[in-house]
Amino acid sequence: MSQDSATATEASRKLTGRRRREVVAVLLFSGGPIFESSIPLSVFGIDRQDAGVPRYRLLVCGGEEGPLRTTGGLELSAPYGLEAISRAGTVVVPAWRSITSPPPAEALDALRRAHEEGARIVGLCTGAFVLAAAGLLDGRPATTHWMYAPTLAKRYPSVHVDPRELFVDDGDVLTSAGTAAGIDLCLHIVRTDHGTEAAGALARRLVVPPRRSGGQERYLDRSLPEEIGSDPLAEVVAWALEHLHEQFDVETLAARAYMSRRTFDRRFRSLTGSAPLQWLITQRVLQAQRLLETSDYSVDEVAGRCGFRSPVALRGHFRRQLGSSPAAYRAAYRARRPQGGALESVTTVLETSVPTQGTGASRRAAAASSPGPSPVTATAAPGAAVDRLGQGPEAYATGRPALPGQRSAP
Numbered sequence: 044m045s046q047d048s049a050t051a052t053e054a055s056r057k058l059t060g061r062r063r064r065e066v067v068a069v070l071l072f073s074g075g076p077i078f079e080s081s082i083p084l085s086v087f088g089i090d091r092q093d094a095g096v097p098r099y100r101l102l103v104c105g106g107e108e109g110p111l112r113t114t115g116g117l118e119l120s121a122p123y124g125l126e127a128i129s130r131a132g133t134v135v136v137p138a139w140r141s142i143t144s145p146p147p148a149e150a151l152d153a154l155r156r157a158h159e160e161g162a163r164i165v166g167l168c169t170g171a172f173v174l175a176a177a178g179l180l181d182g183r184p185a186t187t188h189w190m191y192a193p194t195l196a197k198r199y200p201s202v203h204v205d206p207r208e209l210f211v212d213d214g215d216v217l218t219s220a221g222t223a224a225g226i227d228l229c230l231h232i233v234r235t236d237h238g239t240e241a242a243g244a245l246a247r248r249l250v251v252p253p254r255r256s257g258g259q260e261r262y263l264d265r266s267l268p269e270e271i272g273s274d275p276l277a278e279v280v281a282w283a284l285e286h287l288h289e290q291f292d293v294e295t296l297a298a299r300a301y302m303s304r305r306t307f308d309r310r311f312r313s314l315t316g317s318a319p320l321q322w323l324i325t326q327r328v329l330q331a332q333r334l335l336e337t338s339d340y341s342v343d344e345v346a347g348r349c350g351f352r353s354p355v356a357l358r359g360h361f362r363r364q365l366g367s368s369p370a371a372y373r374a375a376y377r378a379r380r381p382q383g384g385a386l387e388s389v390t391t392v393l394e395t396s397v398p399t400q401g402t403g404a405s406r407r408a409a410a411a412s413s414p415g416p417s418p419v420t421a422t423a424a425p426g427a428a429v430d431r432l433g434q435g436p437e438a439y440a441t442g443r444p445a446l447p448g449q450r451s452a453p
Contacts, residue, residue, distance in 0.1 A: 057161030057215070061130050064236070068102040068131035068157075070150065070173075071121055073111040074140030079168050079222055080113065083135040086229040086245065095244040097237045102127045106136075106150040125153045133163045133232070136170035137225065142191050142198075151177040164216050165232070167225035171218045175199040179216050186211045188221035197313060206317065207364075209255060227255055276300060276314060283323065287330045288348050293319045328364050331357060335373040342369045 058064060067087040071080055088101035105111060105121035112118050128134055134157050139146060154177045158164050166174040171187040172195060174180050180202040187195050192206030205211065210219035210228040212235075219228035230253065234242035239253075246253040279300045283291075296319060297307035311319040330349045334340055340348065346357035361369050 058132050059160045062132050062157075062160055062162055063100075063130060064132040065098070066100045066102060066131045067133045067135060068104050068123075068128045069135045069137060070104050070106045070125075070128070070154075071111055071119060071137070072106045072140055072146070072150075073109075073113070075111070075113055075138040077113040077115060077117060079138040079170075079225055082167065082222070082225045083137055083165075083229055085249070086226070086233070087135075091245065091248055094248055096233070096241050096248070102131060104128055107147045125149055128153045128157050128162075129160075131157065131162055133165060135165040135167065136173045137167045139169045139173045142169055142172050142194050146173045146176050154179065158215065161215075163232075165228065166216075166218045167228065168219065168221050171195060172198075174216065174218065175202055180218070183213050183216060184211050185213070185216075185218040186220055187218060190221075193314070193317070196317075200313070223255075226251055230254075276310060284326065287327055287350050290350050290352060293323065296323075324360050325364065327351060328357075328360050331361060331369065332365075332372070335369055336376050345369065 067083065069080075069083045069087070084101065084103065087099040088103075090098050092098050102123050103121045104123045104125060104127050106125065110118040110120050134154060136154070150173070154164060154174070158177075158179055164174060164179055166172075166185075166187075168188050169191060171180065171185055172191075175185070175195060175198070180199065182201055182203070184203045184205055185195075186192065186205050186208040189206045192204050195202065196204040206220075208220065209224040210217065210231060212228075212231065217228060217232070219225050226249065230242050230246055230251075233245055234253075243253045279296050282299060283296055293307070294304055297304045300307055300310075302310065308319055311317075311322070317325075327349045331345050331351075334345045334348060338345075342357065343354045346354040349357065351357040351360070358368055361367070361372070365372060367375070
């Protein structure tokens with residue numbers, strides 16, 4: 044029995060009461076982003092049995108009194124309340140409106156009860172903050188959007204936050220990174236429940252790759268949580284970012300902060316959610332990315348300008364974080380940004396190239412929100428503007444080997 048099948052069978056055995064494995068409850072709140080909210084609705088709420096995708100029963104539940112206002116001034120009216128969660132074998136929290144405000148107590152109680160009765164609990168992007176507030180992530184590995192990971196780690200220190208993963212499957216509790224990673228996790232759930240063929244068929248319908256390789260490292264920037272701004276370590280961090288071209292280590296940073304290495308490690312991790320050595324390596328790799336994209340420096344020169352002691356060190360860390368060599372990354376970046384911007388060049392790239400890992404992530408995520416029936420009634424609030432985004436399909440080769448950007452339960 045495969046690991047995915049074993050996980051699914053175990054989850055099914057644990058369900059108690061009226062809960063059914065094929066029933067998926069999506070918990071919506073006012074102020075949540077509509078894109079993230081629509082992902083589980085599209086994956087689990089549309090009948091695609093003609094394409095070989097087993098059908099789920101979707102229950103869209105309001106986590107608080109409606110109407111629920113979302114991005115763009117839309118008002119949503121969920122057909123079910125919190126009581127409907129009692130029938131679900133899977134409960135998805137696609138987003139939360141604020142990473143600093145507490146979710147409604149009634150919703151947290153419903154999530155705890157669902158988990159106690161064997162339901163699988165899923166948090167997409169900032170939905171991880173709701174799961175953490177309910178205590179469901181205590182002592183567990185979890186992820187969220189890289190930009191919010193430091194705040195999640197600081198607010199909930201008992202959660203083992205890993206900002207590098209696209210999603211984390213810890214058995215009965217699962218979390219994902221930002222928008223596109225929510226699609227990755229939903230596909231993983233379908234794969235766990237019904238196998239690779241069903242997930243592949245669904246991925247083709249959504250026009251996304253069945254599995255994406257790598258993690259969030261390629262999307263990280265040099266941002267730090269707002270909380271660090273007034274901390275004495277802020278000056279040390281700013282100095283490090285300005286001197287990445289120099290060779291220095293964590294001991295140097297600790298000395299600049301007038302702290303022992305051990306104290307510095309503890310303070311740094313409490314503020315950023317990351318070990319200082321890992322953070323420093325990530326910043327050097329990010330700097331290397333920028334130089335590979337914007338300059339003609341050789342790989343050896345890039346290594347020196349990013350503070351790596353040798354090109355071998357750059358190549359090793361670059362591959363571990365981005366799943367590619369520096370040379371291959373530069374070639375792929377230039378291939379998808381043709382010089383001159385001629386339409387013919389763009390067409391040629393799309394028709395003749397297999398997309399490289401990480402290419403067009405935003406377009407793939409946008410494709411997943413294609414129109415379809417939904418049990419949610421939406422109305423535009425007076426004066427609300429409606430934007431129309433035109434997208435084109437992007438081809439994906441089937442059967443291409445790739446490593447999933449995930450960490451699954453052992």
